[in-house]
Amino acid sequence: MTSVKLGTYSMRISTIGYCLKQGLKNIWRNKMFSLASIATMSICIFLFGLFFCVVQNFQYMVKEVESGVSVTVFFDEDISQDEAAMKEIGAKIAAREEVEEAQFVSAEETWESYKDIYFAEAPHLAEGFANDNPLAKQAHYVIYPKDVEDQNSLVEYLESVEGIRRVNKSVEVANILTNFNLLVGYVSVAIIILLLCVSVFLISNTVTIGIAVRKEEIAIMKLIGATNSFVKAPFVVEGLLIGIIGGAIPLGLLYLLYTRLIRYMGGQFDNLAGLMQFLPVDQMFRTLLPVGLALGAGIGFFGSYLTIRKHLRV
Amino acid sequence: MIDLENVTKAYSTGNHALNGVSLHIDKGEFVFIVGDSGSGKSTLIKLLLKELEPTSGTIKVNGINLNKMKQRAIPKYRRKIGVVFQDFRLLKDRNVYENIAFAQRVVITPTKNIRKNVPAMLSLVGLAEKYKSYPKQLSGGEQQRVALARALVNKPNILLADEPTGNLDPKNSKEIMKLLETINERGTTVVVVTHNQEIVDQMKKRVIAMHRGVIISDERKAGYIQHAN
Ligand SMILES: Nc1ncnc2c1ncn2[C@@H]1O[C@H](COP(=O)(O)OP(=O)(O)OP(=O)(O)O)[C@@H](O)[C@H]1O
Numbered sequence: 221m222t223s224v225k226l227g228t229y230s231m232r233i234s235t236i237g238y239c240l241k242q243g244l245k246n247i248w249r250n251k252m253f254s255l256a257s258i259a260t261m262s263i264c265i266f267l268f269g270l271f272f273c274v275v276q277n278f279q280y281m282v283k284e285v286e287s288g289v290s291v292t293v294f295f296d297e298d299i300s301q302d303e304a305a306m307k308e309i310g311a312k313i314a315a316r317e318e319v320e321e322a323q324f325v326s327a328e329e330t331w332e333s334y335k336d337i338y339f340a341e342a343p344h345l346a347e348g349f350a351n352d353n354p355l356a357k358q359a360h361y362v363i364y365p366k367d368v369e370d371q372n373s374l375v376e377y378l379e380s381v382e383g384i385r386r387v388n389k390s391v392e393v394a395n396i397l398t399n400f401n402l403l404v405g406y407v408s409v410a411i412i413i414l415l416l417c418v419s420v421f422l423i424s425n426t427v428t429i430g431i432a433v434r435k436e437e438i439a440i441m442k443l444i445g446a447t448n449s450f451v452k453a454p455f456v457v458e459g460l461l462i463g464i465i466g467g468a469i470p471l472g473l474l475y476l477l478y479t480r481l482i483r484y485m486g487g488q489f490d491n492l493a494g495l496m497q498f499l500p501v502d503q504m505f506r507t508l509l510p511v512g513l514a515l516g517a518g519i520g521f522f523g524s525y526l527t528i529r530k531h532l533r534v
Numbered sequence: 535m536i537d538l539e540n541v542t543k544a545y546s547t548g549n550h551a552l553n554g555v556s557l558h559i560d561k562g563e564f565v566f567i568v569g570d571s572g573s574g575k576s577t578l579i580k581l582l583l584k585e586l587e588p589t590s591g592t593i594k595v596n597g598i599n600l601n602k603m604k605q606r607a608i609p610k611y612r613r614k615i616g617v618v619f620q621d622f623r624l625l626k627d628r629n630v631y632e633n634i635a636f637a638q639r640v641v642i643t644p645t646k647n648i649r650k651n652v653p654a655m656l657s658l659v660g661l662a663e664k665y666k667s668y669p670k671q672l673s674g675g676e677q678q679r680v681a682l683a684r685a686l687v688n689k690p691n692i693l694l695a696d697e698p699t700g701n702l703d704p705k706n707s708k709e710i711m712k713l714l715e716t717i718n719e720r721g722t723t724v725v726v727v728t729h730n731q732e733i734v735d736q737m738k739k740r741v742i743a744m745h746r747g748v749i750i751s752d753e754r755k756a757g758y759i760q761h762a763n
């Protein structure tokens with residue numbers, strides 16, 4: 221029993237080994253076309269990876285920015301020094317669904333941070349206001365929406381709330397980033413689809429030529445009892461290998477470039493690094509590597525499989 | 535084992551290569567098919583391998599009607615038949631070893647068995663030291679022997695040999711025929727197409743003679759029959 225199982229197992233291995241070898245041989249014999257296919261595939265996957273990195277990083281940065289987006293609410297004069305009244309309104313706001321957090325900033329705290337910013341160079345000038353907070357009426361709430369997209373509706377609501385004097389929206393940086401991200405996404409999807417078509421076309425051509433050159437051989441194989449799949453397998457392997465090689469090369473290159481970029485950015489622009497948070501290399505390639513390789517292998521497989529089906533009808 | 539009933543094959547040119555051929559070959563028989571050039575011998579072999587379809591009539595091999603055979607069943611059917619083609623049909627891009635090994639790979643033989651069987655087959659046909667050569671580096675006779683080795687390596691139950699000694703000298707021809715006889719004695723049905731009058735006369739086997747697509751004689755333990763047009 222064991223020996224039978226072992227037998228089938230080794231048979232499979234030897235057949236797979238044979239198909240792999242023949243696939244490699246096909247590529248080698250058809251060097252120019254294989255090379256063209258691998259090159260196109262590499263460019264395609266490289267661009268894919270590039271756009272992937274850009275989009276991923278934008279998404280990452282947008283998230284970072286989003287988490288800082290806030291709306292500031294100031295109160296009507298008659299209650300602007302009545303903390304209890306303000307907190308009552310604040311609690312109402314905090315209870316709303318689109319609100320992540322509502323933070324009360326008292327008049328004293330406001331003055332403190334104002335002082336830190338505007339009188340940092342000359343603290344003695346601020347001393348004059350020591351007992352008379354000039355921002356006594358500026359106690360406010362800082363409200364963080366769960367989602368930047370909710371900001372506008374939130375502002376609309378806040379403006380309608382009784383007792384609120386003024387609503388300050390934060391800069392529209394998040395919106396700009398989101399729009400830009402979408403644009404990059406669309407453009408890259410279009411370019412990648414175009415390149416995918418070119419890749420499939422080239423792989424299909426490579427395999428077609430391989431089949432044409434070996435028409436006689438294929439006929440002989442069939443006459444001595446080779447099944448269709450046995451004849452097809454080396455060509456599928458050829459496409460698959462072209463796809464995998466064409467995926468591995470650009471992914472390796474991207475890895476090097478990305479690592480360098482991050483190191484360069486980190487070293488050259490310390491201040492920028494704080495502003496622009498890049499996605500760490502590991503985190504990026506944890507998704508990019510399998511996606512890129514699968515894309516290459518997938519294109520290679522379908523490009524060759526469909527071609528063979530067309531050309532090797534019995 | 536092999537049954538032909540009123541088989542006709544007309545090529546697209548309108549040429550009737552076979553014309554109402556009926557024939558029965560038993561399991562374990564050794565049969566020569568003779569006849570002048572163009573009499574339809576190779577066409578008959580091709581029909582038996584289902585490389586060609588008959589225009590009319592039925593062909594049964596191993597009890598299976600070839601006309602009704604499904605496309606999917608063809609590879610399996612062919613694996614039970616060893617064929618030596620008149621034009622050898624070796625794989626040009628593979629050396630002698632790989633050409634024979636290929637027939638074994640097709641039937642999914644473990645590599646370690648292939649490594650044993652192929653050299654054994656090569657020494658049987660007297661080509662042991664040429665295993666690394668490519669077909670175009672071999673003489674006609676050597677290629678013919680590679681083709682024979684390939685046909686035999688899977689131990690087929692039917693061997694169809696179209697002129698297996700056409701390019702061999704008398705001594706080699708005799709050895710190959712002896713080999714075919716041995717294989718026949720071990721149970722393989724052997725059908726040999728040949729022009730070699732001397733060998734046919736010597737071996738005293740069944741001889742089927744063809745002329746212009748019809749069987750003109752079929753005799754047991756016969757000699758080569760010469761027919762004038
Ligand atoms: N593919 C083809 N298309 C058209 N006619 C063909 C084809 N193959 C063979 N023929 C014709 O069929 C007839 C029989 O051919 P076949 O090859 O069976 O002859 P044969 O007996 O094997 O001859 P030889 O002894 O020369 O090999 C011949 O007249 C030949 O011209």
Ligand SMILES: [Mg+2]
Nearest residue numbers: 575576620696
């Ligand atoms: Mg012939």
